[in-house]
Amino acid sequence: MASPHTARMRVLALPVGIAVAALTMAGCASGGATGGQTAAASTPNPDLEQSIVFALKEDPKCLDPQQTSMTTALNVGRQLVDSLLDQNPDTGEIVPWLATEWSANTDLTAYTFTLKDGVTFSDGTPLTSQVVADNFDAIAALGASASLANGYLAGYAGTTVTSDTTFTVNFSAPNVQFAQGATTMSLGILSDASAKASAEERCAKPVGSGPFTLASYVPNDSVEIVKRAGYDWASGLRTHQGEAYLEKVTFPIITEASVRTGGLQSGEYDVIQDLPYVDESRFTTDSYHLYAKANPGVPNSLIVNTTKGLMGDEAVRQAISKSLDRDKINVIAGSASGKAPTSVLTSSTPGYTDLGDVLAHDPDGAKKLLEGDGWTLGSDGIYQKNGQKLTVTVTAFYAQDVLEAAQIQLKDAGIDLQLNMVSSGDFFGAIASGNYEMLGAGLTRTDPDVLRVLLSSTSKSRWGIVDDPELESMLQKQAQTADAAARQKIVDDIQKTVAEKAYVMPTLETVQLHASRAGVGGIEFDSAARVQLFDAAVTAK
Amino acid sequence: MDSSGGAGRGRVIARFLLPKIAQCIFVVWATYTVAFLLIHALPGDPILAALSVKGGDATTTDPEQLAAVRARYGLDGPVWQQYLTNFLNLFRGDLGVSIATGQPVSEMVGRAFPHTAAVAVFALLVGFLGALGFTVWAYIARPAWVRNVVVQVPPLGIAIPAFLSGVVLISVFSFGLGWFPASGTNGFASVVLPGITLALPTGAIFFQVFSAAVFDAGASPFVFTANAKGLSQSAVVFRHVLRNALLPSITIIGLQIGYLAGGTAVVETVFSRDGIGRLTVDAVLARDINVVLGVVVVVAVVYAVVTLIVDALYGVIDPRTRTRLTSGAKRTAVTA
Numbered sequence: 001m002a003s004p005h006t007a008r009m010r011v012l013a014l015p016v017g018i019a020v021a022a023l024t025m026a027g028c029a030s031g032g033a034t035g036g037q038t039a040a041a042s043t044p045n046p047d048l049e050q051s052i053v054f055a056l057k058e059d060p061k062c063l064d065p066q067q068t069s070m071t072t073a074l075n076v077g078r079q080l081v082d083s084l085l086d087q088n089p090d091t092g093e094i095v096p097w098l099a100t101e102w103s104a105n106t107d108l109t110a111y112t113f114t115l116k117d118g119v120t121f122s123d124g125t126p127l128t129s130q131v132v133a134d135n136f137d138a139i140a141a142l143g144a145s146a147s148l149a150n151g152y153l154a155g156y157a158g159t160t161v162t163s164d165t166t167f168t169v170n171f172s173a174p175n176v177q178f179a180q181g182a183t184t185m186s187l188g189i190l191s192d193a194s195a196k197a198s199a200e201e202r203c204a205k206p207v208g209s210g211p212f213t214l215a216s217y218v219p220n221d222s223v224e225i226v227k228r229a230g231y232d233w234a235s236g237l238r239t240h241q242g243e244a245y246l247e248k249v250t251f252p253i254i255t256e257a258s259v260r261t262g263g264l265q266s267g268e269y270d271v272i273q274d275l276p277y278v279d280e281s282r283f284t285t286d287s288y289h290l291y292a293k294a295n296p297g298v299p300n301s302l303i304v305n306t307t308k309g310l311m312g313d314e315a316v317r318q319a320i321s322k323s324l325d326r327d328k329i330n331v332i333a334g335s336a337s338g339k340a341p342t343s344v345l346t347s348s349t350p351g352y353t354d355l356g357d358v359l360a361h362d363p364d365g366a367k368k369l370l371e372g373d374g375w376t377l378g379s380d381g382i383y384q385k386n387g388q389k390l391t392v393t394v395t396a397f398y399a400q401d402v403l404e405a406a407q408i409q410l411k412d413a414g415i416d417l418q419l420n421m422v423s424s425g426d427f428f429g430a431i432a433s434g435n436y437e438m439l440g441a442g443l444t445r446t447d448p449d450v451l452r453v454l455l456s457s458t459s460k461s462r463w464g465i466v467d468d469p470e471l472e473s474m475l476q477k478q479a480q481t482a483d484a485a486a487r488q489k490i491v492d493d494i495q496k497t498v499a500e501k502a503y504v505m506p507t508l509e510t511v512q513l514h515a516s517r518a519g520v521g522g523i524e525f526d527s528a529a530r531v532q533l534f535d536a537a538v539t540a541k
Numbered sequence: 542m543d544s545s546g547g548a549g550r551g552r553v554i555a556r557f558l559l560p561k562i563a564q565c566i567f568v569v570w571a572t573y574t575v576a577f578l579l580i581h582a583l584p585g586d587p588i589l590a591a592l593s594v595k596g597g598d599a600t601t602t603d604p605e606q607l608a609a610v611r612a613r614y615g616l617d618g619p620v621w622q623q624y625l626t627n628f629l630n631l632f633r634g635d636l637g638v639s640i641a642t643g644q645p646v647s648e649m650v651g652r653a654f655p656h657t658a659a660v661a662v663f664a665l666l667v668g669f670l671g672a673l674g675f676t677v678w679a680y681i682a683r684p685a686w687v688r689n690v691v692v693q694v695p696p697l698g699i700a701i702p703a704f705l706s707g708v709v710l711i712s713v714f715s716f717g718l719g720w721f722p723a724s725g726t727n728g729f730a731s732v733v734l735p736g737i738t739l740a741l742p743t744g745a746i747f748f749q750v751f752s753a754a755v756f757d758a759g760a761s762p763f764v765f766t767a768n769a770k771g772l773s774q775s776a777v778v779f780r781h782v783l784r785n786a787l788l789p790s791i792t793i794i795g796l797q798i799g800y801l802a803g804g805t806a807v808v809e810t811v812f813s814r815d816g817i818g819r820l821t822v823d824a825v826l827a828r829d830i831n832v833v834l835g836v837v838v839v840v841a842v843v844y845a846v847v848t849l850i851v852d853a854l855y856g857v858i859d860p861r862t863r864t865r866l867t868s869g870a871k872r873t874a875v876t877a
Contacts, residue, residue, distance in 0.1 A: 059823070061642055062595050069597035144592055144606035148599035200643035219642075219652070220815035221726055254724050254813045259711055263723055266716035424600075425590020425828050432589065432602035443598050460603040 042521030044245040044537035051248035052270040052520055052538060055260045059220045059253050062203035064194075065185035066139055069148040069444075071512065074185055075273060075531045076223055076251060080122075081188035081208030084113055084132070085179060086235035087446065087527035089293070092350030094179055097235040098127060098189060098209070102182075108174040108482050109155075111182075115165040119233050121191035122213040129167035131192045133159035136169060138195045139187070145199050147461075151445075151453060152181025174480035176487065177449040180350070184446060184528055209233070211244040211534045223251040238534050245522070245537035264288070264515060270538075271516040271523065273531075277335045283515045291516070292337030293525040294509040296349040297450045299341040300399055300442040302406070302505040305465040309437040310392055315373035317502035320392065322366035323413035324406055324507060326359060333401040335513050341506035344451065344498045348509075348529065351448035351491045358499045359506060366413055375414075383414040391416040396440030397427040402508045403440050431463055439463050442510055446528045448491040452479055455503060466503050554856070561852050565845040572841040573628065573834065580830055581620050588616060590828035591640035614640050616830075627831075631838065637831035641824070646835035649820060654839065656726045657816040660808065661801035663736030665794070668744030671695070675744075676752045677778060680759060695748035698741035707738040707811035724813035735812040739805065743797050750793045754786035761785075788859055795851035799844035 044050050056075070062068045065077030084099040096102075099113040119127040139149045140156050150156075155173040162168065169178070181187050191207040205214060211234065212225040231243045252269070254260045257276045263269040264283070275283060275290070283290060302320070304311045311317060326340035334340075339347070342356040375383040375390060383390040392415065396403055400421055407417045419440075422430070430436045443454055443463070452475040455464040474494050481487040498504050512529045519540035524532045588611050593600040601607070611617045615626065627637060636646035675695050682688040714734060715723035721734050758764060759782050767777045806818030817836060824832035 068595045069599040070595060071597075073595075144601045144603070144610050145595070147592070147596045147601040147606075150601075151599055198643075203643065218726075218815070219649075220819055221813075252724055252813065255819075256708070256811050256813060258708060259723055259811070259813065262712060262716045266719075268716065268723060423585065423590060423826065423828070424593040425587070426585045428589040428593050428600045428602055429586050432586070432604070432607070441598065461599075461601050 042535070042537050042539045045539050048519075048538045048541065050246050050538050051250070052246060052536070053250045053252065053268070054271040054533075055254040055263060055269040055273060056223070056251045057253075057257070057260065057274040058255055060217075060223065061219070063214065063217060063223070064190070064199075064202040064206040065188045066135070066149045066190065066206075067142065067146045067199060067203060069186070071444075071530065072273065074528070076225070077188070077206065078185050078210075078526065078530050079212040079225055079249070079533050080206060080210040080214055081185055081190060082119075082210050082233065082235075083185060083188045084182040086237050087180060087183040087350075088237055089348070089525055089527040089529075092527070094183060095236050097183070098233065099182075102179065104179065104482060106482055108176050108178075108480060109171045110168050111178055112166065112168045115167075116233055117165065119209055120230075121194075121207055121209045122228055123191050123193060123207050125191050125193070127189065127209055128164045129159075129161040130164075131195065132167060132189055133161050134192060134195045135189050136187075142199060146186075149181075149186040152177060152184065152187055176479045176481065177445075177447040180447040180449075183526075185530070212246075212249065215248075220253060222253060225249050225251075234534055238532075239522070240535060244534050246533060249533060264517065267517070270520045271514060273514050275513045275515045277333075277511075277513065280336050280513065287518050289516045289518060289521065289523075290337060291514040291523055291525065291531075292335060292511050293529045294338055294346045294348040294511050295442060295444045295529050296346055296527065297445040298344060298443040298454055298504060299346045299506040300402055300440070300508040300510050301341075301344070302394055302507065303439045303441070303454065303464045304503055304505075305434065305436055305438065306467060306503075307434070307465055310390065311437050313373065314501060315369045316390065316392070317505070318500075319366040319369045319373075319413070320410060320415055320417075321359065321499075321502040321505040322362040322369070323410050323415060324359075324505060325361040325409055326507065327361070328409070329402060329405045329508055332405045333399070334508050335511040337513060338509050338511035341509045343495050344504045344506055345448060345495060346442075346509045349446065349448060349450070350527075351488060353492045353495045355495060355499045358496070363413055370414070377414050381411070381414060382416045389416060390414065391418060392437055393418040393420055394438040394440040395420045395422060395427060395430050395436040397422055397424045399440065399508070399510070406507055431461065434465060440507070444528070448494075449479055451475060451491075451494055451498060455498065464503055466501075468497075468501070468503075471497050471501075471503075557856060558849075558853065561849055565849050568845045568848075569838065569841045573631070573838055574624075576834055576837040577624055577627070580828075580833055583828070585828060587640060587828040587830050588614070590826075594641045594827045614638065614831075616640075627834065636835035636838065639824075639829055639832045641827045641829045641832070646831050649832060650817070650835050650839050653816050653820045656814055657801075657805050657809070657818065659732050660735045660739060660805060660814070660816070661798070663732050664739035664743050664801060665797060667736060667740035668747055668797075669790075669794070671740060671744040672747035672751050673783075675748055676755050677783075679752060680755055680778060680782070681774065692752065695745045698745035698748075701741065703738050703742065703807045704811060706741055707735070707808055710734045710738060711811070726814050726816075731812075731814070735805075735808045735814060738808050738811070739801065743801065746797065747790065747793060751786060751790045754789045755782055758782045758785040788855070791851055791854055791858065795847050798847045799840075 056072050058072050060073035060076055062073055063077050065074055065081050068074065082098050084097060085094050086097040087094050098116055098119055100116050101114040102111060104111045115127060115129060136153060136156060136159050139146050139153055155171040155175050157170040157172045160168045160170060188208060194202055194207040204217060211228055211231045213228050215224040215226045217223045226248050227244050227246060234241055260272040261279050264272045304317060306312045330338060330340040342354050342359060343352055345352045370383055375385045378384045394403060394417060403419050407419060410417045443450055453459050455462060455466055456475045457472060474490055478487050478490040478494065481490060516523060519538060521539050522535040522537050524535060526532045588607055638645055639649060675691060679688050679691040682691050711723045714720045722731050725731050764777060764781055767781050805816055806822045809816040809819040821836045
């Protein structure tokens with residue numbers, strides 16, 4: 001999930017950050033002068049204890065990666081649980097992990113896997129086809145409690161076990177994103193006992209086959225994981241094989257951003273999750289590493305409901321999209337490591353197409369569109385037509401700063417944007433009732449199929465409500481096309497249509513931004529922008 | 542004569558305490574009911590709110606799945622039915638199950654409460670001792686301008702928000718000097734900084750009430766007499782002034798405990814401590830009805846019990862109440 005807490009924390013962080021900055025500068029200023037860097041592959045220093053303290057920004061609440069979609073929880077869960085496949089975050093290529101081989105039938109309704117030999121869970125039980133089948137059955141039974149995993153398993157019709165190491169996952173309808181979904185921790189494989197346990201038990205103590213095992217989880221306090229002895233089935237994307245380098249990772253839960261940054265500076269924490277963007281410049285010295293990756297999926301956007309207000313008017317939608325200066329929004333509300341969105345998928349999503357020209361800031365174009373549509377500028381600087389003001393409302397539950405930046409830009413363009421900031425529950429309440437003009441949010445997924453989830457009328461939890469049969473057929477077609485090149489062509493067309501018709505108006509690519517001291521290296525992002533600690537190591541004091 | 546006197550006295554004390562106990566039970570019931578009505582009057586769907594805690598952007602809005610969850614947590618019946626079931630369950634010590642985490646609420650509160658209590662007790666002690674120290678200092682300080690300066694210091698404790706003082710304490714004593722941990726709930730060391738943060742406003746309020754009472758008592762005729770008798774300064778302060786100033790302070794302690802039991806959210810957030818305050822904030826944000834009500838009941842019980850104890854203490858400390866009780870006992874003894 002695209003960190004709803006970040007924005008709130010950022011608001012709080014500013015004054016406190018200043019106070020802490022002043023105090024720490026006076027008390028324990030740290031050295032270093034020039035350009036920060038991202039860590040490359042690293043080897044552990046044998047003289048140092050291989051244990052790190054990794055400050056989380058919030059209580060993970062549920063550690064079971066099949067149930068939670070919360071980034072913080074998945075950052076922990078990823079270390080405990082392996083997946084059938086892995087995905088190269090740079091190329092989008094899918095590679096073996098727990099499964100050595102896999103193939104799909106031509107209409108994408110059956111996927112056959114072959115499991116690696118000798119894989120065991122941390123409770124000692126072996127990984128078999130039946131365990132995988134039980135995992136998928138359990139996810140289906142969890143229903144609303146495992147909504148993301150069930151999204152990847154859409155149309156699940158059972159798993160056929162053919163031998164201890166081969167099985168076929170069946171779907172009632174084509175499921176193009178399943179191979180990709182199988183690389184995520186949402187479809188990570190739990191032990192037989194875990195898969196059969198109650199939802200609550202699994203949240204507290206999931207047992208997987210990962211390179212680390214859970215030592216303790218005290219809610220609102222800390223999580224501790226330790227190295228799994230004998231682990232030897234890392235995916236080929238990792239820089240080493242065998243066991244993890246780190247012996248122990250302690251995750252204290254530090255909700256206050258200024259305490260996390262202060263603790264990183266003082267050496268209390270080795271790594272901190274979610275460095276506030278406003279503090280980024282303080283950690284660009286040689287003493288620290290920064291880790292930044294844009295969430296894959298749909299960037300933070302205005303997503304329209306064409307049945308409400310003025311949103312059915314294409315000229316209005318396009319004028320709004322053209323009036324947004326995305327580079328400026330990124331400067332105001334984004335990370336220095338991030339960039340402005342250039343498509344309705346983020347640049348880190350497989351299948352992304354550069355549509356920078358469609359999404360360029362074009363105030364004159366917006367003006368022409370509106371005036372051609374019969375709108376005239378009122379004395380208050382807002383366009384009106386037949387006595388109706390050009391007012392649109394966006395409902396959102398995080399990233400208020402992004403929306404405020406957009407609000408200012410739209411006001412300059414004669415468009416009145418009203419913000420309706422609500423709680424997360426009320427946000428989904430609005431989606432359930434369809435009672436909104438626009439939603440302000442992003443949707444984190446690692447496959448372009450996210451656009452179907454977001455916009456298709458057959459999607460059970462769709463956010464964007466559009467009546468466009470041509471788009472609908474493209475969304476369905478890409479989901480049934482096995483050939484990568486042919487599918488990419490459709491995905492290109494979908495992105496173009498969605499951006500041009502301004503069904504989705506991107507505002508900001510949300511960046512996952514973490515920091516560590518320079519003596520810790522090898523922390524990497526997986527394709528879902530979650531942290532992978534298998535290659536992490538302490539390299540210097 | 543002795544036994545009947547004892548029984549009579551017991552009856553009088555019962556007559557003194559029973560209405561207060563009844564009042565105490567009423568407060569808990571009324572708090573629960575008002576909280577229940579308020580949380581149900583809020584717009585929005587608690588099921589969606591709870592699901593979005595775990596589900597994030599993948600939270601389902603599929604009506605069929607939502608209905609299934611609603612039934613699982615007993616939120617599908619009419620409100621009065623939920624009220625009755627939940628309220629009756631209270632008497633079995635069953636606070637229900639958290640919708641967001643699936644854990645029993647009593648377990649969650651039981652886990653968080655000791656952490657909050659540790660900080661609250663520490664804050665009360667430090668705040669009280671600090672207020673006592675400042676009051677005595679102000680009382681004996683000469684010349685007048687020194688006294689005026691001393692009197693102005695403690696109110697700073699309430700003027701500076703806990704949020705700021707907490708972060709400053711962390712910066713200096715955790716990150717700067719490394720004396721105390723900046724976060725967590727491990728042992729006494731982790732209680733000190735949050736305790737001091739909370740002691741500042743608590744102590745400031747103590748000081749306001751306590752110093753006023755002390756100066757009041759100091760200006761009274763019996764102190765004049767004590768001084769005239771040639772008693773030492775310390776004997777006058779401790780034996781006469783402070784003792785007489787104790788009563789209003791006890792009242793304020795009662796109120797402070799109520800505040801500390803539920804008002805620690807900011808401190809717990811700054812110091813990343815598990816506790817009742819953070820539990821409540823999380824629960825309110827997630828519209829986690831059962832947890833909110835569970836916390837409300839527990840805090841209400843603490844508050845009511847403390848008030849009851851304070852009321853009972855009046856009977857012991859305040860000579861007026863004490864004599865009324867004992868003379869009442871004597872009267873009954875005589876008539877018996």
